[in-house]
Amino acid sequence: MDRRKFIKSCTVIGAMSTINPGFFNQLFAQEINLVKKYNKALLIKEDGTPLKEEDIKPYNYYLFFYPFVSTPCYLINLDKEVPPCDVKLSDGSIYKFKGGVGIKKNIVAYSAICSHQWSYPTKDYAFINYYSPEQKSQTTNRSNVIQCCAHLSVFDPSQGGIVLEGPAPLPLANIILTFEDGKFYAEGVLGKDQFEEFFDNYKSDLREQYGTTKKAKSLVETATVMEVGKYVKEQIKC
Numbered sequence: 400m401d402r403r404k405f406i407k408s409c410t411v412i413g414a415m416s417t418i419n420p421g422f423f424n425q426l427f428a429q430e431i432n433l434v435k436k437y438n439k440a441l442l443i444k445e446d447g448t449p450l451k452e453e454d455i456k457p458y459n460y461y462l463f464f465y466p467f468v469s470t471p472c473y474l475i476n477l478d479k480e481v482p483p484c485d486v487k488l489s490d491g492s493i494y495k496f497k498g499g500v501g502i503k504k505n506i507v508a509y510s511a512i513c514s515h516q517w518s519y520p521t522k523d524y525a526f527i528n529y530y531s532p533e534q535k536s537q538t539t540n541r542s543n544v545i546q547c548c549a550h551l552s553v554f555d556p557s558q559g560g561i562v563l564e565g566p567a568p569l570p571l572a573n574i575i576l577t578f579e580d581g582k583f584y585a586e587g588v589l590g591k592d593q594f595e596e597f598f599d600n601y602k603s604d605l606r607e608q609y610g611t612t613k614k615a616k617s618l619v620e621t622a623t624v625m626e627v628g629k630y631v632k633e634q635i636k637c
């Protein structure tokens with residue numbers, strides 16, 4: 400590039416960065432690996448038998464704990480193929496969401512710990528919930544989303560858990576599922592999980608429920624999948 404062209408390019412880049420502060424982030428977007436492997440845990444039903452595809456009803460969501468005995472996740476049947484996509488973070492970095500699993504590639508799972516201030520489903524209530532296409536949120540008018548009513552963050556389960564609106568700074572962490580011989584397994588977590596913040600913030604609650612923090616941090620070997628309503632008394636939707 401000759402000197403004049405070089406100076407012109409610099410001027411254009413400088414102008415773009417003034418207009419759009421995210422310009423440099425987009426220009427230098429980097430693909431990063433945010434996969435954390437944990438135990439390969441078979442998803443089972445409450446009777447102890449392996450969860451099958453037909454057990455996961457369309458547009459229903461289910462609760463299980465993974466990778467730790469105390470960290471809740473939602474399993475959702477979105478009833479259509481969920482294709483892979485790039486998930487962009489606010490610093491411009493990107494990671495790859497692999498899409499749904501199962502025969503129809505319509506099953507996804509996410510950490511149910513909100514990435515804003517770690518609201519999560521307890522036995523008493525859940526502010527963070529999935530809204531089916533027939534069930535619009537009254538506050539955001541959105542459906543087929545995961546929404547946290549604590550401060551109205553909305554996440555898209557069909558796009559790797561990206562934030563659609565609200566104060567959450569990060570997508571929901573994606574639970575990496577595999578489907579082998581008709582059985583589902585959880586194998587790891589993709590994205591910026593909130594586990595350390597969760598353990599720090601809810602120390603006393605977790606001690607009360609699990610005895611010690613160490614026990615709350617035990618890794619699961621299998622994960623029991625249940626209807627959310629069987630675990631949570633009140634699903635608070637807004």
Ligand code: FES
Binds near residue numbers: 514
């Ligand atoms: S804790 Fe979920 S939006 Fe604030």
